Amino acid sequence: MRHCKLIAPAKVNLYLEILGIREDGYHELAMILQSIDLADEIEVRSLSEGKIIVSCDHPQVPTDNSNIAYKAGELMAKEFPQAFAKYGGVEIKIEKRIPVAAGLAGGSTNAAAVLVAVDLLWELGLTQSEIEELGGRLGSDVPFCVAGGTVIGTGRGEQLSPLPSLDNIYIVLGKYRSLGLSTPWVYKSYREKYSDRYIKDRESLASRAAAVHSASIVKAVLGKEAKEIAVKMHNDLEKVVLTEYPQVLELREEFAKYDVLGVMMSGSGPSVFAICESHQKAEVVKQQIREAISDEDLELFVTKLSNRGIQVV
Numbered sequence: 001m002r003h004c005k006l007i008a009p010a011k012v013n014l015y016l017e018i019l020g021i022r023e024d025g026y027h028e029l030a031m032i033l034q035s036i037d038l039a040d041e042i043e044v045r046s047l048s049e050g051k052i053i054v055s056c057d058h059p060q061v062p063t064d065n066s067n068i069a070y071k072a073g074e075l076m077a078k079e080f081p082q083a084f085a086k087y088g089g090v091e092i093k094i095e096k097r098i099p100v101a102a103g104l105a106g107g108s109t110n111a112a113a114v115l116v117a118v119d120l121l122w123e124l125g126l127t128q129s130e131i132e133e134l135g136g137r138l139g140s141d142v143p144f145c146v147a148g149g150t151v152i153g154t155g156r157g158e159q160l161s162p163l164p165s166l167d168n169i170y171i172v173l174g175k176y177r178s179l180g181l182s183t184p185w186v187y188k189s190y191r192e193k194y195s196d197r198y199i200k201d202r203e204s205l206a207s208r209a210a211a212v213h214s215a216s217i218v219k220a221v222l223g224k225e226a227k228e229i230a231v232k233m234h235n236d237l238e239k240v241v242l243t244e245y246p247q248v249l250e251l252r253e254e255f256a257k258y259d260v261l262g263v264m265m266s267g268s269g270p271s272v273f274a275i276c277e278s279h280q281k282a283e284v285v286k287q288q289i290r291e292a293i294s295d296e297d298l299e300l301f302v303t304k305l306s307n308r309g310i311q312v313v
């Protein structure tokens with residue numbers, strides 16, 4: 001195989017709790033990560049030269065070695081030098097549909113797709129957990145993006161426990177195109193304001209992380225109860241983003257005015273999403289928000305929760 005095409009879905013966080021800080025400077029988290037149908041399309045092609053080339057149709061996405069998809073190619077070349085020498089480099093084309101710097105794992109899912117593609121092109125025969133382990137070296141959300149679905153994520157977010165999948169639940173998702181947030185900045189701001197609340201001792205951290213498995217939102221996920229899930233959604237990072245960015249707070253408040261089951265910011269933001277009772281209701285809510293906020297800078301999507309991560313097409 002010289003070439004493959006992949007679908008790389010975005011994620012939202014149904015739950016994100018910050019428990020404490022780790023020795024490596026990352027935060028200890030308890031999350032529920034959820035794939036959605038909104039996805040990028042990735043094409044990966046073997047090159048005769050030993051180079052990595054990235055191109056993207058979105059002007060805000062860098063194509064140099066700062067792009068995490070490029071880093072994924074670089075990591076594979078470093079880890080598998082013989083295959084790199086045998087099969088050559090890779091050309092990675094990204095068709096960006098996922099909003100950028102949005103808290104939707106847009107970069108992480110592209111990196112996960114490159115790992116899956118290179119494994120196939122170079123006939124490496126890696127297992128899912130080997131690909132996830134490589135992904136963890138690129139970013140905390142990359143391991144989740146490989147198989148996707150509905151998953152409890154603890155540690156940095158890379159320790160994954162799958163839950164039964166949720167699908168057929170529709171959401172409306174909104175993001176201002178020109179507002180992108182840096183994840184390190186969001187976590188740093190949270191730490192500056194709230195580190196006094198962090199759990200300090202190892203044992204209590206471990207038991208708090210374990211407790212997420214029996215949290216009420218997990219029970220709602222197990223029961224596939226959209227209304228219960230929607231009212232139990234939580235994201236600690238809202239505390240910093242909604243206070244620093246009134247535009248995001250206003251957008252969240254606008255979403256909550258309509259017939260939705262619950263509203264939340266995803267990940268480190270600034271995208272906001274609302275769970276709706278049906279596809280039809282989601283379309284109506286999207287229209288109502290569009291009428292209330294005519295600003296073209298606001299992108300709005302109707303999409304649904306999905307049980308799939310990276311798909312080879």
Ligand code: C5P
Nearest residue numbers: 026027029139140141156157183184187
């Ligand atoms: O892992 P990733 O590169 O996606 O993380 C981006 C940044 O987000 C990290 O550099 C760190 O500042 C913050 N972060 C964190 N704790 C996590 C995940 C991310 O502090 N568990």
